[in-house]
Amino acid sequence: AQKVTQAQTEISVVEKEDVTLDCVYETRDTTYYLFWYKQPPSGELVFLIRRNSFDEQNEISGRYSWNFQKSTSSFNFTITASQVVDSAVYFCALSEYSWGKLQFGAGTQVVVTP
Amino acid sequence: GAGVSQSPRYKVAKRGQDVALRCDPISGHVSLFWYQQALGQGPEFLTYFQNEAQLDKSGLPSDRFFAERPEGSVSTLKIQRTQQEDSAVYLCASSPLEWWENPQETQYFGPGTRLLVL
Numbered sequence: 001a002q003k004v005t006q007a008q009t010e011i012s013v014v015e016k017e018d019v020t021l022d023c024v025y026e027t028r029d030t031t032y033y034l035f036w037y038k039q040p041p042s043g044e045l046v047f048l049i050r051r052n053s054f055d056e057q058n059e060i061s062g063r064y065s066w067n068f069q070k071s072t073s074s075f076n077f078t079i080t081a082s083q084v085v086d087s088a089v090y091f092c093a094l095s096e097y098s099w100g101k102l103q104f105g106a107g108t109q110v111v112v113t114p
Numbered sequence: 115g116a117g118v119s120q121s122p123r124y125k126v127a128k129r130g131q132d133v134a135l136r137c138d139p140i141s142g143h144v145s146l147f148w149y150q151q152a153l154g155q156g157p158e159f160l161t162y163f164q165n166e167a168q169l170d171k172s173g174l175p176s177d178r179f180f181a182e183r184p185e186g187s188v189s190t191l192k193i194q195r196t197q198q199e200d201s202a203v204y205l206c207a208s209s210p211l212e213w214w215e216n217p218q219e220t221q222y223f224g225p226g227t228r229l230l231v232l
Contacts, residue, residue, distance in 0.1 A: 004156075033217060033218045035220070037223075042225060043203065043225050043226045043228075044117075044223055044224065044225040044226070045157070045205065045207075045223035046223075047220045047221075047222065050218065050220060052218055091156050091157075093156075095217040095218065096217070097217055101159045101162075101170070101173075102147075102157075102159065102221060103159070104156030104157050104158075105156050106154070106155055106156050107154075107155070107156050
């Protein structure tokens with residue numbers, strides 16, 4: 001069963017618009033970790049952010065922010081004032097304490113046009 | 115410092131050929147992972163090494179897939195008698211600590227090897 005669902009296949013925006021990527025996860029563990037990775041056309045997965053299940057505080061880091069809500073099992077990610085360099089595939093991933101493997105969603109392609 | 119490197123970056127193989135994919139993790143990293151990424155999908159776990167010990171190979175799709183990390187650093191993923199369904203990007207990742215005890219640790223990924231089986 002898919003444990004991480006990214007319902008948006010592709011999002012296209014014009015530069016400077018905000019982009020919000022949805023991620024819904026499923027786990028029975030009380031301790032787990034959530035990640036966002038970016039995969040540009042070069043292919044290398046780049047770590048962006050990590051959140052643990054005990055910390056629901058939402059934060060902003062530069063143009064990135066995230067909204068973690070355990071009540072809805074969601075871990076959404078927002079890019080503010082998007083730039084062309086943000087064009088990439090973004091993956092949400094889950095690491096469960098009991099299972100110890102990083103499980104990825106199918107990814108969301110973000111296309112930012114000038 | 116140097117990141118995770120993989121070679122070759124691209125590999126074209128004829129069906130039935132054996133291939134070997136190499137991963138050089140970040141120096142000193144204890145944990146090493148292999149993933150398979152099909153076109154348009156997220157990476158899928160294949161196998162995990164803690165130093166030279168292969169602790170989990172539950173994701174390997176068949177006995178044609180074999181991975182090793184004999185000295186606890188460089189790792190090789192070998193695919194015997196390649197099939198067309200093996201065509202994918204193979205990603206390697208490393209992490210500084212033992213993954214089982216530290217599932218919160220970030221994994222650092224290499225650029226991948228794109229394998230095309232004709």
